[in-house]
Amino acid sequence: MEIYAQAIVNGILIGSIYGFTAFGLTLIFGIMRVVNFAHASLLMMSMFLAYGVTRTGVNPYLAILVEIPVLFIAGYILQRSLIEHVIKREPGVREPMSVLLLTAGLLVLIENLALVLFGPDYKMARTAYFGATFKLSGVIIKTAWFYGLIATLGCYFLVNAFLKWTRMGQAIRATGQDRDAAQLMGIDHYHIFGVAFGIGMALLGVCGAILVPFYYVHPAVGWVFGINSFIIVILGGLGSIPGAFWGGIIIGLIESVGAQFMNATWTIVVVYGVFLSILFIRPAGLFGLRQEW
């Protein structure tokens, strides 16, 4: 019986981290209607950055302080220099196809650039949290996962608060709801897009810092999370951060608890099956496109 309790706890922990990897993706979609296919490779880059920080010997979670500004700026620049061009070309279209293709091209480019620069070896960060666990009423909890959960919840509330109560946050929400109306109100929506993209990337940056203590770092690591984040985003509803959170937990639980009833090689097929069913029954996802903030 305690095995099932362990499995459930594991599922919730890893699931919330999965969800976290999807926060940035769903935010960018909600505001800009852009599905960022390069997401997986950007997560991989943020992991490399965090890995680089850990090599200096500091606490890996301090990498967050480096990740946030670097990735925010990178995101802003990326959006304004490349993506904006393509969006501008299809002004009337809500979900421009060419942006999708652009980000797909970026995915291939970034991932293989990392391969050329960093080599294909799997790298594991050697930190104090490696293999660290603690017990909570008989259930073993991986310390690194636990901190991951805390970071997830922390960012969840921070981002929500930001979007609800700050001027910039409100401007972002406004642009997301109605681009043209926002423009009429004097909001430079391309600047807002830049900020939104930057925030999305910053979230990815925090993810990278959290994942490094317990995941291998290598150029193809983005794929592990890549497909899952898209599934989570659609499952939870594009544009909904709570949706991403709960979507992630669902996936985590299916993988963890499901594995107790079948081989681990089949749990992912179950996840895909669940995903496709939701897509056909309720494409808007669990939380729909209702603007939650």
Next chain:
Amino acid sequence: MNGLGRTWRWIASPKQYIGLFLVLLLLAFPLVVTSPFYIQIMIMVLFFAYLSSCWNIISGYAGQLSIGHAAFLMVGAYTSSLLFSNLGLSPWIGMLIGGLLAVLLGLLIGYPTFRLRGAYFAIATIVWAEGLRKIVENTEFIGGLKIGGAEGLTIPLIHHSLANYQFVNKTYYYYIMLGLMLLIIYLTYRIDRSKLGYYLSAVREDEDAARALGVNVRKYKLMAMAISAFFTALAGTFYAQLLLYIEPVDIGGIALSIEMLLIGVIGGRGTIIGPIVGAFLLVPCKELVRTYIGTTYVGAHLVLYGAIMVMVILFFPQGLERPFRRCYLGLARWLGQAERAEGEGR
């Protein structure tokens, strides 16, 4: 008499004979360049030109971006290989059966999925293809039938047999692929000029408007999917007979789907020769980069693909087929003028 004259004038016009000349070059290639290494590269060029053209029918003409097309290759390859290994059925026939199964799969996937738009559809195709691949990977046996799972299937080596679709000399494979490529070009041309093509472009440009005008959107999407799936599966059998070994990650994996997409987009979606242009430009590069730089700088060829893709989307969103066509027509016009000038000078 008149017909002959018309045909002669058609062939003699530079627009046609440049193209015919290029086809002749392709036909003559293996007779001139006998090194199997270069023939293999050209086979891969033709292979991807063919694949991307098949992909183009649903993703270019119908505008439904599919990132899971490798699944059809997998169906084709496994069907013909299983039928051959277990029942001794000629892979040629197995190929056609594989094509039909792929059509069924395409319709099965398309029916619920075509309801979705743009990115949703694309993501759904990824999930479908990956799910199918994982199922094949996890299945070693169905009843007594060996599927192979992740180990893959080896096709029995017979050395040389036309009936069994196996040859020692690469040149045979080259001509088969060339034939398939010319076939798909012709098919795309016919679709482009037909009513189907007309409806597909309506669906591609503005689905809601098309539906409002009474176009049966779903039917035409399914038709495009069926055609695309069938021909993609044929390539699956070709691949199996070329390598004599298939495994799910290789033939059904997302890397192959993305490569089809990259070539199709860089070449030009929704055009007849876009994917061909894309393949002829990109594939030789990739093979040669891989041969000479690949060991030192792994993944360099894909960096190239990604970079070109980004540049193309930014500067040539219609694909490289546009400038290629302009060059081609420019050359044709110049040749035509030269001829006319010659005639007038007399």
Next chain:
Amino acid sequence: MRRVFMAMIILCLAALTLPGFAVQPAQAESVRIGAVFPLSGPLAPIGGHIKQGITIAVEDINKAGGIKSLGGAKMEVVYGDSTGDAKVGVTEIERLITKDKVCAVTGAYQSGVTLPMATVAERYQVPFYATGSEDSITQRGYKYTFRSNEKTSWRVRDQVGFIVAMGKKYGDPVKTAGLVWENTAWGQGAHRDWQKYLKEAGIEIVVDEPYPHATTDLTPVILKLKKGKPDCIFCCSYISDAILLINTIAEMEVKAKAVIGLSGGYADPNFIPGVGKNCLNMFDAVRWEPDFPRPGIKEINERYKALSGVILDTEVMKQYTYMWVLAEAVNKAGSTDPKKIRDALAGLHLKAPHPAVQFVEDELYFDQTGQVFAGSMVGVQFREVNGKIERVTVWPENMCRKGFEPIWPMPSK
């Protein structure tokens, strides 16, 4: 502006194709052997090490006089990178055969890549010295495929044999088994063999868990092990999964009488640094260990360590011997004609001491299917030696390292 970019794109692409037209100058008087291994991709570290082992072997061969029957011709290796992908491996071996005109090829570490490569070699009638343990590599009736690796089924047979022998010796036998294996050609083959040999040994399989190759989280699988409580955990993994597996077993506090690997990732030099103390007292079944009583190992080890930074492991040593076998075959054939080399290989019979004879058995020859005769594997335990963790040969008794008795069962921490 557009046209400039267009021109740039075209020029770049064109420039990149130029190297393709360069003509390879023929190396006079050298014997070219092709070698295809994963030099990039997730298995790149092992591919790199194998390449270094080959380098040392070729140095030794050429220093000893090269191919004497060809007037002392030097052996030269042309490499291909399989990137861990079957399709690429096939293209590479074809390139080596048709463009670089090698007279024999060796490769590719992964069974899934070796299988289709063997077909190519068979079509071109070039001897292929396969390194891959999947049984079917030499079971397809090919004339040009030779294998000097142990078969997976032999590894499993001896792995199970070792466990049974330990149980008997210490009066604490293993009654139940938990299987954890990676889901590719290699793992699936091992799985089949386990079912056969464990059944023969009367051991019940209580947990049977395949996992997706190159996975990033094995916690659900380990939890099932914890639930099933097998006496002995049998593992089959490549390097990154192996590290993950053993670390997760330690994290989730799974206990067993024994945990044993099947070479592969467990024999990789990156394994011990990756798991640290978590691997203490676990076992592995392997073909070769640096502490074998064979002459010359120390010198080879020193030179290899200087080149690679780590000590020799079974995969690298195997490849070292394979180059010597190929050299002997070419020498015996007295020509670089692939067909003659093939016949020479088929009739080769080497006896210790010889640089190619480094394993438990004292001689080397091939059977009709091209499979080398191999003696048994050895059982190895991870023990602390002078403050560092090392692999120590503990079985069979005549190969056991002096002063080290096996510790059975694994002590609970």
